[in-house]
Amino acid sequence: MRTLSVLLVCCSLFALSACQREKRDLRPSPTRLAIFGDAARESSLRPGGPVQPQPVVTNPYNSSGYDISEGQRLFDWYNCSGCHAHGGGGIGPPLIKKEWIYGGEPANLFDTIVKGRPNGMPSWGGRIPEYQVWQIVAYIRSMNGEQPRSATSSRPDSIETNPQNILQRGTQGVTK
């Protein structure tokens, strides 16, 4: 009886991990914690006023397969791939790398997308809803292997090589 209950507890712990991976939060609030563009301060220097304590913001969609998949879709829909290709970079820097100029933690990536960065990264804050920015952040992290393998889609999203597919899709954008 005791072994059975121990087994059940262990199994339910397993279950919890799956809960995060399989979570499908279909109706997110459009503005979650409006920490807009200050998710991770790159520097503690602030003009005027006393130094504020750093807010700690984590990605609410960490390890969620559905949200990584949504991030993958949005990466194309919002044409991130136009500058960054599918992680390899082009006009913009690659997104699969170890050395991130502005930091590779989820909060840093969030800031980059929301605030924009010098030399061409547009500011998407106020445009792309915050929850979608977090989904894109989760996807970028998954490209770098920072998300559990089981939640990451296996589709490598390589550059489309099949001319038929390119011609068929015409102006409708790169295949997702």
Added chain:
Amino acid sequence: MQKRSLALAALLILSSCAGHQQSVVDPAGPQADRIAALWWFFFWLLVAIFIIVMAFAVWTLTRPNRGLEQEPLEARHRPSEQKETQLRRIVTGATVLTIIILFVLLVFSVGTGKAVSELGNKNNGLAIEVTGNQWWWQVQYLNSDPSQVLVDANEIHIPVGRPVLIRLRSNDVIHSFWVPNLHGKRDLIPSRVTTEWIEADKPGVYRGQCAEFCGLQHAHMILYVIAEPEAKFKAWFQHALQPAAAPSTPITQRGQQVFLNNACVYCHQIQGTTASGQNGPNLTHFGSRRGIAANTLPNTPGNLGGWILDPQTVKPGNHMATIAVNSQDLQPLIDYLESLK
């Protein structure tokens, strides 16, 4: 008494089939007509066969004692040779009859299939390309002249009496184009093009629905085929080719500003403005559409407001982003979109 009530029940059931939108037995076009005719032929023939087979089966319930036949059965668990021969003849006869009937059904079926695919003078046809997306229909009226190509969403207008070629493609998963009043269904398969000819005999609005499971909102991927007399169709088409009407009142102008300054432009296009997102439905003439969100909701200002503010409650899982729109911006936006007639 029993027979009469059975007949009445049958009549009630069958009558509930007729005269309905999206009904297989209420054809409005030559293809659906031929198919419905085939349906009734199959139906009555197979009902008759079913009744005959069941009659035999029920008759066996009434024959426990067979008099003389009991003796061999008691002793050897088999009836007499004579009985067995008689049975052999009957079963063989029934089998032969079955084969003949099935062959007849085959001939009629293949004949109807051929006829349905050859209906209509194709030279006079119209070509429309329907691209399936999760969970809406993109409609493009093809023409060799690029200025005559129209892009629309979730509604198809066709002229009455002319065959229309529907070219079907998919951008993501397999969907299925099905307007029962007009024709059977055809799948939309990514990486392939499938085709189907449809034609409407009389004017009307025919409801169709995606008929291949395509994900979370398969239930809400509805389209309307609106068949109009030729002249009316041409007038509609010419109007639809025009870019969106410029907003004429301060409120609608404000609404257009709201639209263009928000994330709406990342997915939607409105011809005549700078909005040319390719991911979502074309909204150029949104105001004259019957429904919102692939006809999940009727197109009314109240529904539109709810859809813009909270698409995920209306159609959970769909790909429209939940965007925070200010309360002062919402009414102008609704007014603007509804003004796009």
Added chain:
Amino acid sequence: MKPAQDVLPNVPTCEQDIADLERVWRHPRGIGGWLSYTTHQAIGMRYIVTAFVFLLAGGIEALLMRTQLALPNNTFLGPDRYNEIFTTHGTTMMFLFAVPMMEGFGIYLVPLMLGTRNVAFPRLNAFGYWMYLAGALFLYWGVFTNAAPDMGWFAYTPLSGPQFTPGKRADYWAQMITFTEVSAMCVAAELIATIFKQRAPRMSLNRIPLYVWAMLIQSFMVLFAMPAVMIASSFILSDRTVATHFVNPAEGGDPLLYQHVFWFFGHPEVYIIFIPALGFVSAIVSAHTRREVFGYTAMVLSQIANGFIAFGLWVHHMFATGLPQIGEAYFTASSLMIAITSGVQIFCWIATLWTGRPRFTTALHFVYGFIAIFVLGGMTGVMLASVPLDLQVHDTFFVVAHFHYVLIGGAVFPLMGAFYHWFPKMTGRLMDEFIGKLNFWVLFIGFNLTFFPMHILGLKGMPRRIYTYPPEAGWGPLNHLATIGAFILAIGGAIFLANVFWSRKYGRIAGNNPWDADSLEWAAASPPANYNFEYLPAATSRSPLWVPPEDRTFVTGLRNDRREVLVTTLMDAEPHHRYVLPPPSIWPFLTAVAVTIGFAGSVFNAWYVTWGSILTGICLIGWFWPRRPLELEP
């Protein structure tokens, strides 16, 4: 000590023989022993009980679906949950209930009907069961961790591909298939070997009971069809886990390839479920009308034809994909042709009922229910075979109605009849006839109330797999009726369970042959001893137990100090040699654990294939380790 058979009155039972057999065939003790059982009755019962549990699970899922669909715009279930539930319902019913249940009955009944002591490969039998159980638990582990599959039980790509079904849902589904198909192939292999080589002496091919023919044909079908679904599910699994592109169109794969391979399995699958049920009907009809089934040769030949033709129909599931017309015509013809083979069998049974002395037991009630429901389902099947008609009603509730008519009518009703017919053999007590007849009527009425309106719903344009519908579509009243019917069906299921539990304790004691039936399983005790028969009977007629007792023959000379069976020749079943079966063994269970580690782990990390293979290799070495001392003089 009660003898294992009392139908050979001229044979003096030898107490010593019985004691030896009891000792040699005794089940091992303890938990380790329970995991090592290799007798076919035990494993057959395990299959039956486990499959029944999954029937209940699938039934609960169905009730949830019907509750959601009872009203338009209902909010009982959201789209995600509904999609998970209908997919799990279909998957459970097809893979975890229907096929294993039929196999379980086959494993239980075939050796008894053939007059032998066990199946040909007892340890493979055990291994097959553990694999089935592992696969079922694996899938339901996913179900309870929010990873239930949600892409439909046939999981069309690209919806089931890596882009459109994120997470592990489709992976659990795909790998469960691997488990259950390995299990099915094990059972098929051993049944074929048993039926071909372990029959009672003189049981030539034309004396094999019709149920055993059905299991033989079904087993061959399994061998040819199951690899196809394993390939199809492996396409999905490898596309999702290791970025292959078999069926992923975004990378050059072909979604129709998946459909072809899947339906090449999928169509024979329904006949794999249905053909053993036809065997049940033959057995019940002959016993309860007290005459041989009419037209034995026609029955056998039409079942074999059924098995062959079933492999030539699969494209009728794909008529809407835009195939060339000549192909469509061919598949229409073959789909119509299979109605002939089923029709011949119905005619033969009606002829039997017509000229027999029917005893209107519950089992025979279920046979009549089968005829009514299955023939109606067959009629709608003929309609679906026609391409123009199919193009209108494909993927609508008309199809849902059709396949429930042929599967519930054609397989579950005979299964219910089989329960009532063989319950006395399995437990030694008869089921209550009054409750049984009540059970039949509740199920019959509930079933028709649930599924008949669906024909009309399909014609009125209601597609399948929609989690809700608007009130203006006009589908509300019929859906409501169907939901009421579903709950009546559930009551019928509850009545059945009540009857089972009550009859196990208080049912009338059955004796060996309460129905005065003709096949050899009724010569064994009720329930049979582990060794089935003290002396193996010979079969001098198609209905061995209707031969007068003084003319019945039996076999002596098998050793009783080890597990021995008689192997006979293929055509005429002349005794050929004695074959020693292995004693109970834990290795099938351990091998199943090793294979499970490999299969289940590989869904998450490909390295588990390696670890699993190594462990499996070790277990197989243990399994096949030769026993000492080797027999020189058998």
